Amino acid sequence: MTTRSDAHGGSLDRLLASKEIAVTCGPGGVGKTTVAAAVAAMAACHHGGRVLVLTVDPAKRLADALGLQGIGNTEHRIPDELFREAGVTPRGELWAAMLDTQASWDALIERHAPDRRTKEQILANPLYRNLAGRFVQSHDYIAVERLFEIHATGDYDLIVVDTPPSRHALDFLDAPKRMAEFFSSRLLRWLIVPYRSRLVNFASRPFYQVADRVLGTQFLADIAEFFILFQSMHTGFVERADGVVRLLSDRRTTFLVVSTLESSPLGEAELFAGELVKRHLHLGAVVLNRTLPDYLRDPQAGAVARALGERAEEIAGRLPTDPALTVPLLREVAESFINFGLVARREAEQRDELAPTPDVLASAPAFENDVSNLAGLLSLGETIWG
Amino acid sequence: MTAALAQLAAQRGKRVLACDIDATGGLAAMFEAGPSGFEPTQVAPSISVMSMDTEASLREYLKIQLRIPLAGRIGPLAKVFDFVATAAPGVREILTVGKLCWEVSEGHFDLVVVDAPASGHVVSQLGAPQAMNDLVKVGQIRTQTDWMLDILSDPGQTGVVAVTTPEEMPVSETLELAARIADETTAQLAAVVVNRVLPELFSTPEEAVFERLREPELSSTISDAVGGDVGPVLEAARLAVTMRRSRAVHLRVLQERLDPRVPVLLVPYIFTRVGGLRSTRQVASSLADELGL
Numbered sequence: 001m002t003t004r005s006d007a008h009g010g011s012l013d014r015l016l017a018s019k020e021i022a023v024t025c026g027p028g029g030v031g032k033t034t035v036a037a038a039v040a041a042m043a044a045c046h047h048g049g050r051v052l053v054l055t056v057d058p059a060k061r062l063a064d065a066l067g068l069q070g071i072g073n074t075e076h077r078i079p080d081e082l083f084r085e086a087g088v089t090p091r092g093e094l095w096a097a098m099l100d101t102q103a104s105w106d107a108l109i110e111r112h113a114p115d116r117r118t119k120e121q122i123l124a125n126p127l128y129r130n131l132a133g134r135f136v137q138s139h140d141y142i143a144v145e146r147l148f149e150i151h152a153t154g155d156y157d158l159i160v161v162d163t164p165p166s167r168h169a170l171d172f173l174d175a176p177k178r179m180a181e182f183f184s185s186r187l188l189r190w191l192i193v194p195y196r197s198r199l200v201n202f203a204s205r206p207f208y209q210v211a212d213r214v215l216g217t218q219f220l221a222d223i224a225e226f227f228i229l230f231q232s233m234h235t236g237f238v239e240r241a242d243g244v245v246r247l248l249s250d251r252r253t254t255f256l257v258v259s260t261l262e263s264s265p266l267g268e269a270e271l272f273a274g275e276l277v278k279r280h281l282h283l284g285a286v287v288l289n290r291t292l293p294d295y296l297r298d299p300q301a302g303a304v305a306r307a308l309g310e311r312a313e314e315i316a317g318r319l320p321t322d323p324a325l326t327v328p329l330l331r332e333v334a335e336s337f338i339n340f341g342l343v344a345r346r347e348a349e350q351r352d353e354l355a356p357t358p359d360v361l362a363s364a365p366a367f368e369n370d371v372s373n374l375a376g377l378l379s380l381g382e383t384i385w386g
Numbered sequence: 387m388t389a390a391l392a393q394l395a396a397q398r399g400k401r402v403l404a405c406d407i408d409a410t411g412g413l414a415a416m417f418e419a420g421p422s423g424f425e426p427t428q429v430a431p432s433i434s435v436m437s438m439d440t441e442a443s444l445r446e447y448l449k450i451q452l453r454i455p456l457a458g459r460i461g462p463l464a465k466v467f468d469f470v471a472t473a474a475p476g477v478r479e480i481l482t483v484g485k486l487c488w489e490v491s492e493g494h495f496d497l498v499v500v501d502a503p504a505s506g507h508v509v510s511q512l513g514a515p516q517a518m519n520d521l522v523k524v525g526q527i528r529t530q531t532d533w534m535l536d537i538l539s540d541p542g543q544t545g546v547v548a549v550t551t552p553e554e555m556p557v558s559e560t561l562e563l564a565a566r567i568a569d570e571t572t573a574q575l576a577a578v579v580v581n582r583v584l585p586e587l588f589s590t591p592e593e594a595v596f597e598r599l600r601e602p603e604l605s606s607t608i609s610d611a612v613g614g615d616v617g618p619v620l621e622a623a624r625l626a627v628t629m630r631r632s633r634a635v636h637l638r639v640l641q642e643r644l645d646p647r648v649p650v651l652l653v654p655y656i657f658t659r660v661g662g663l664r665s666t667r668q669v670a671s672s673l674a675d676e677l678g679l
């Protein structure tokens with residue numbers, strides 16, 4: 001395992017020593033959740049203090065190993081025994097919480113509702129349940145919202161946030177702004193006017209006619225009721241969303257973009273990194289996960305592999321093993337090296353072409369087995385930390 | 387995989403429409419064509435590509451179904467639409483599914499292949515007509531969702547193909563998707579394609595030989611014969627074998643827990659190229675092999 005994280009002399013160690021919030025983001029299926037947990041575990045071990053990882057959907061075996069199954073929104077301390085079993089004595093504490101979208105929305109309503117009746121009406125509204133559960137960006141919003149809430153408690157030295165898988169990683173950045181816009185929209189007021197006053201002005205009438213024909217009056221009335229209820233919480237919501245936006249652009253917040261070196265996730269990761277830069281958010285590091293070992297690119301080893309394949313019969317002749325098995329075996333071994341070597345060279349080229357260049361560029365090797373316990377997290381963490 | 391399925395169907399004489407739901411233009415690139423728009427454009431003989439655009443879909447829907455002309459009468463359509471779509475969950479999904487069902491019912495194409503977004507989202511799309519039916523009791527939408535449901539519920543017309551890789555998370559997501567398709571939608575899971583399956587390197591007797599070759603004495607004999615250190619080459623083969631092994635476990639989990647009536651198709655890892663028409667062709671031909679075509 002080699003440590004190669006010195007693009008500009010920075011390291012995750014240094015970066016996280018100076019930040020309070022690290023948001024891991026990037027395309028789906030690259031091990032984002034695992035990297036977030038590994039980074040948090042490393043920080044708890046080496047920096048100390050209280051470190052929280054706010055995670056979305058860890059692999060089941062990892063969640064089981066850390067005792068995360070069913071902990072929901074509450075923060076849960078990873079017991080020190082688990083660290084001892086992994087052979088380390090952490091300087092600080094590692095905490096974890098999972099993101100439960102529905103429960104977080106309910107808590108949000110509870111906080112902002114002006115009175116009990118409004119709260120209950122909203123919670124019972126079928127549209128609300130639909131909005132919280134299915135509306136795609138609601139997951140993105142609730143993740144940042146939870147972050148804001150936890151950070152405001154001052155309970156943690158470092159919070160590592162894993163972002164939910166979304167169609168576009170950018171949704172995560174846009175979510176608070178969109179949410180604020182949504183609730184302060186002029187259109188919203190326009191939409192609920194007829195249900196409030198029964199006075200529809202002439203200019204807006206065609207819109208209601210179309211909406212009525214398409215959606216049906218009852219449905220439109222349901223929507224309106226929902227928004228009239230939501231209006232009462234408008235100020236609280238908008239202020240909150242503004243606070244969330246400020247937190248993301250705070251100096252104490254950094255973003256870790258996680259990707260593999262395969263071309264399609266990498267393209268998405270680059271797009272995301274570029275967008276962070278454009279929005280003046282702090283692109284702290286790019287973590288390249290599951291990279292192939294360097295020896296696959298060694299030209300000398302490549303030459304050996306070719307010779308092995310071409311002269312398989314002759315070489316098998318010098319060996320005491322059964323030639324009928326050895327000859328095809330040597331050819332397969334050679335072929336496999338050449339194939340993986342090609343992938344490794346392609347990936348190395350893509351690593352070099354990476355733009356924009358972050359302060360920290362860290363690579364974690366492809367592990368032979370899935371990371372499924374704390375020891376695994378820490379050995380992944382070691383490869384990207386220094 | 388969408389491109390490969392389209393390619394395969396076209397090779398077998400079907401007129402195919404491939405649809406990109408995320409307007410990233412990635413699908414057209416698999417056929418070496420420029421970015422596609424909402425209007426289907428032909429990218430290869432018998433293959434057309436389109437990108438979903440819910441706003442354009444709404445405009446088309448209003449024009450065709452309601453005969454509402456678009457001249458400024460309903461105000462700033464884009465803004466209104468954006469708002470309503472955000473406010474009323476399912477509107478975007480219904481417009482997506484509606485457009486696709488419409489293309490199916492119009493019969494311009496024999497097959498419509500859809501590159502759906504991430505697995506959680508596709509359930510809301512397929513389930514949208516049903517969810518709409520539950521929310522909206524009357525109105526024009528109601529009659530619209532009924533015919534969509536007819537198309538989506540007919541296994542002769544609609545099938546979901548789940549694509550995964552032999553890794554822990556993708557496999558558990560696929561199993562979860564299979565369950566959700568059964569519970570929350572009326573559509574059927576037609577097949578699961580496992581992409582990037584690593585080749586099996588050795589048979590068991592070969593493996594015993596391989597373990598012997600890794601012993602210092604024999605490896606140095608080989609190193610002498612080839613004139614260079616064979617260590618990294620053997621190490622790489624061992625890595626390939628363990629990677630294949632740990633993936634085989636996930637593949638087995640998939641096969642065991644999936645409804646046995648759903649075929650599982652394996653597509654090998656392609657080492658040489660990772661995009662464009664070349665890899666589309668290669669994947670299409672592996673699929674054809676798996677399907678026995």
